[in-house]
Amino acid sequence: MTSAAMRPFVEIAEADADPETAERLSNLICELFSGRGLVISAREGRNGLWRIKVILPPGEAWAAIEQLLAELSPAPLPRFTLRRLDREAWLHAPRPALAPVRAGRFFVHDRRHRPAAGGVSIEIEAGLAFGTGHHATTAGCLMALDRALKQRRFKNGLDLGCGTAILAIAAAKAARAQVAASDIDPVAIAVARENAARNAVLPLVAFSRAEGLRDAGLAARAPFDLVMANILAEPLERFAQALAGVAAPGACVILSGLLTRQAARVAARYRNAGFVLQGRLVIKEWATLTFVRGRHGAFSGKVGTGFP
Numbered sequence: 001m002t003s004a005a006m007r008p009f010v011e012i013a014e015a016d017a018d019p020e021t022a023e024r025l026s027n028l029i030c031e032l033f034s035g036r037g038l039v040i041s042a043r044e045g046r047n048g049l050w051r052i053k054v055i056l057p058p059g060e061a062w063a064a065i066e067q068l069l070a071e072l073s074p075a076p077l078p079r080f081t082l083r084r085l086d087r088e089a090w091l092h093a094p095r096p097a098l099a100p101v102r103a104g105r106f107f108v109h110d111r112r113h114r115p116a117a118g119g120v121s122i123e124i125e126a127g128l129a130f131g132t133g134h135h136a137t138t139a140g141c142l143m144a145l146d147r148a149l150k151q152r153r154f155k156n157g158l159d160l161g162c163g164t165a166i167l168a169i170a171a172a173k174a175a176r177a178q179v180a181a182s183d184i185d186p187v188a189i190a191v192a193r194e195n196a197a198r199n200a201v202l203p204l205v206a207f208s209r210a211e212g213l214r215d216a217g218l219a220a221r222a223p224f225d226l227v228m229a230n231i232l233a234e235p236l237e238r239f240a241q242a243l244a245g246v247a248a249p250g251a252c253v254i255l256s257g258l259l260t261r262q263a264a265r266v267a268a269r270y271r272n273a274g275f276v277l278q279g280r281l282v283i284k285e286w287a288t289l290t291f292v293r294g295r296h297g298a299f300s301g302k303v304g305t306g307f308p
Contacts, residue, residue, distance in 0.1 A: 010085050010187065011056040013066070015078040019285075022050035023259065025077070027234040028069065029054060039185045042232070043135055044284070052078070055185065103139045104146025106170055111198075120174045123198050124164050137256040140281050140288030141167055141230050144254045147279065148226070148290065149174055157226035158182075158218070158246070160239070165192030165205065167228040167254075172201035180221045182208040213242045223248035233258040236266050240273040247293040252278075256288040263287040 017025065022042040029040045039055040056062060062082050070077055100109040100116070107116035108124055115121030145167065148154075154177045159168035162181035172179050181196075183189055189209050196202040208215045212235075225248050229236060236255055247253060253275060258266055260282055267277050267289060275291035282288075 012083045013054040013062045013080045015052045015080040016049040017078040022052050030234050103142035106142045122169050124166055136283035136286040137230050140283050141254055141256050144288050144290050148252045154226040156224050158224040160229040161231040162192050163188055165195050168205050169199050172204040179205050181205050182210040184211050222246040225251045227253040230256045233262040237269045240269045244273040251293040253291040259285050260287045
C-alpha cells in the first residue's frame with residue numbers, strides 16, 4: 001500500500017484581488033503557463049473582490065512561478081497563500097452542502113439534495129474541479145444550452161475545458177448526444193468521469209486530458225454540431241480559429257468565462273473566424289455568447305493547435 005508520504009499531492013495558490021487585477025493575473029498566467037498543466041480560475045468573492053485560484057501540477061513550484069509573475073506584472077501582486085493537499089483525500093473529502101441551482105430546464109444539485117420533479121436534474125460533486133452551476137458563467141452556459149435545445153437537436157458535442165463536466169452531462173442528459181469532454185488537468189478529468197457515472201451518462205461522454213484541442217481523440221470525433229467552452233476571455237480568443245476547424249457548418253457554439261466588457265472583443269474574434277453571433281446573455285457582470293458557425297464554412301478535418 002502506498003504510504004501517505006508517497007501519495008501524489010496538489011498545491012493550490014490562492015489570493016483575493018480587485019476584478020481588474022484578477023483579470024490581469026489570470027490572463028498573464030494563461031499566457032505564460034498554458035502548456036505546463038496549471039489550472040487557473042478567477043471567480044467573484046466577497047466585498048467586491050475576486051478569488052484567484054491556481055492549481056499546480058506535480059513538479060511545479062509556486063515560489064518560482066510567483067517570482068516570474070512579480071517580474072512581469074506591472075503592479076504588485078496580491079498576497080498568495082499556498083495549500084498542499086493529498087489529491088485522492090481531497091477528491092473524496094466531505095464537503096459542505098451546496099444550494100441547488102435552477103438554470104432553464106436544468107436543476108443542479110449535490111448528493112445531499114433530491115432531484116427536482118420535471119426538467120433535467122444533474123448531480124454534481126465539484127472536488128478540485130470548477131463548475132457546480134453556482135457561478136454566473138456556468139449558469140449562463142446552461143441557460144444558453146436550454147435555449148439552443150428548444151430550437152434544434154444535437155448529436156455530437158464538445159465541452160472544452162470541462163471541469164466537473166457539468167455542461168457535457170447537461171447535453172448528454174437533455175439531448176442524449178454523444179459528447180467529448182476535455183480538460184488540461186487530470187484531477188478535473190477524474191472528477192468529471194465520476195460525475196458522468198453518477199448521472200448515468202458515462203457511455204455518452206468521452207473524456208480526454210488535452211491542452212486545448214491538441215488531442216487525437218478530439219480530432220477523430222470532429223466535426224461537432226455543439227461546442228461549449230466556459231474558460232477565460234484570453235484563451236477563448238486564442239481558440240477561435242481552432243474551433244472553426246472542428247465546428248461543423250451551422251454548429252452552435254456557447255462561450256463564457258468572460259466579463260461583459262470583454263464580450264465585444266471576443267465576439268469580434270469569432271466573427272472573423274466565420275461565426276455569427278446569435279445571442280448574448282448577461283448575469284451580473286458576466287456574459288455568455290452563443291454563435292452559429294457560418295454555413296459557408298467547411299470542416300477542415302484538422303484540429304487546431306489551441307494555445308500557440
